[in-house]
Amino acid sequence: MNVVASAPEGLEKYLAEEIANLGGLNINTYKRFINFECDYATFYRVHFYSRLAFRFYRTIASFTCYDKQSLYEGVRDSFEWLDWLHYEKTFNVQVTGRTSSLSHTHFTALEVKNSITDLQQAVWEKRSNISLNHPDFIIHLHLNNNKATISLQSSVESLHKRGYRPAVGNAPLKENLASGLINMTQWNGKVPLIDIMCGSGTFLIEAVNQFLEVPMNIDKVYLFENWLDFRKDIYLSEKNKAKNKIINYAKLPKIIGCEINTKVFEQAEVNTSLAGLENYIELINNDFLELQLKFTPGIIICNPPYGKKLGNENELIFLYEQIGIFLKNNFSGWEFWLLSGNPKLTKYLKMKSSLKIPVSNGGIDCRWIKYLIR
Numbered sequence: 001m002n003v004v005a006s007a008p009e010g011l012e013k014y015l016a017e018e019i020a021n022l023g024g025l026n027i028n029t030y031k032r033f034i035n036f037e038c039d040y041a042t043f044y045r046v047h048f049y050s051r052l053a054f055r056f057y058r059t060i061a062s063f064t065c066y067d068k069q070s071l072y073e074g075v076r077d078s079f080e081w082l083d084w085l086h087y088e089k090t091f092n093v094q095v096t097g098r099t100s101s102l103s104h105t106h107f108t109a110l111e112v113k114n115s116i117t118d119l120q121q122a123v124w125e126k127r128s129n130i131s132l133n134h135p136d137f138i139i140h141l142h143l144n145n146n147k148a149t150i151s152l153q154s155s156v157e158s159l160h161k162r163g164y165r166p167a168v169g170n171a172p173l174k175e176n177l178a179s180g181l182i183n184m185t186q187w188n189g190k191v192p193l194i195d196i197m198c199g200s201g202t203f204l205i206e207a208v209n210q211f212l213e214v215p216m217n218i219d220k221v222y223l224f225e226n227w228l229d230f231r232k233d234i235y236l237s238e239k240n241k242a243k244n245k246i247i248n249y250a251k252l253p254k255i256i257g258c259e260i261n262t263k264v265f266e267q268a269e270v271n272t273s274l275a276g277l278e279n280y281i282e283l284i285n286n287d288f289l290e291l292q293l294k295f296t297p298g299i300i301i302c303n304p305p306y307g308k309k310l311g312n313e314n315e316l317i318f319l320y321e322q323i324g325i326f327l328k329n330n331f332s333g334w335e336f337w338l339l340s341g342n343p344k345l346t347k348y349l350k351m352k353s354s355l356k357i358p359v360s361n362g363g364i365d366c367r368w369i370k371y372l373i374r
């Protein structure tokens with residue numbers, strides 16, 4: 001199969017590494033997505049183990065496309081729709097990109113839909129219904145430089161929604177972004193990991209699951225189950241392997257989350273428990289300034305408010321000053337990683353960074369910054 005996987009901006013290279021480790025071949029990296037080739041088993045497996053992908057799309061056709069007519073004909077002629085899409089199955093069409101004469105994604109999607117349903121109508125005198133929320137197929141069209149690429153989306157929901165987080169605190173990180181950021185710290189699961197403002201607990205849950213390679217999204221219903229060449233035997237074999245995977249929680253070091261807001265803290269408790277990690281992640285409902293930890297040095301992570309989604313910039317200056325003073329006084333020898341969305345505030349830490357990695361957090365241009373605490 002030829003597959004496209006989408007990822008948060010800044011994590012593409014890490015997604016490529018992850019997919020290579022899971023068995024993907026001939027991987028190419030682009031802005032916000034990668035493409036690769038794989039066999040059926042790998043295709044099914046990446047849905048359980050890719051921590052960074054939002055979605056997977058299987059490419060089924062591509063053709064030159066300049067305008068409405070070449071789109072209509074290209075869609076009609078480039079794929080065996082009648083074999084794959086019976087009129088009793090529902091679908092919807094998603095569009096990304098544009099050409100000069102196809103610049104309204106809504107109208108472009110309508111044209112794709114018409115091309116497919118006209119074909120069905122001509123043969124069966126019946127056509128598929130469109131379903132926005134519960135489709136059997138999602139057909140994705142990408143337009144770029146007068147080239148149209150048609151893919152089938154493999155899941156309705158984005159895979160970053162792992163299901164352990166019905167409760168979210170203030171400005172939560174997406175699970176796949178949190179996982180990617182942990183990946184960049186190269187935390188090896190041997191030293192303590194502390195999130196001093198843990199919010200809904202995303203960083204810590206993702207860190208543990210990533211380190212122990214816990215499979216995710218195993219019980220989701222996938223759209224690929226409706227595809228003509230769905231290999232149920234291979235899928236069930238991969239699913240059973242994931243379900244029966246033995247996870248060795250015993251090897252975890254100290255993992256601690258601190259959250260000042262009691263409501264948010266309680267949400268973090270719910271989330272860690274839904275993730276099955278309540279015995280491995282210690283949550284403390286307090287100001288991080290009260291933390292007294294006497295462990296061998298490890299990694300401290302922090303996604304503080306940065307005055308865009310949460311908090312007023314001026315009030316936050318004091319908070320950033322406190323973080324800097326607290327870390328320097330108590331955590332000499334530790335590594336500190338800060339997700340900064342506001343360079344003006346970051347300088348109030350009065351700490352010298354050793355690495356700055358650009359990432360986008362929900363459209364906000366951020367830096368994942370590493371400090372060695374002296």
Ligand SMILES: C[S@@+](CC[C@H](N)C(=O)[O-])C[C@H]1O[C@@H](n2cnc3c(N)ncnc32)[C@H](O)[C@@H]1O
Nearest residue numbers: 172173197198199200202259260261287288303
């Ligand atoms: C941007 S949110 C963190 C979101 C988190 N990464 C997640 O995915 O849910 C910042 C959190 O820091 C907490 N916070 C603010 N000041 C704090 C303090 N002094 N001590 C501990 N937590 C604090 C806030 O209540 C808020 O939940």
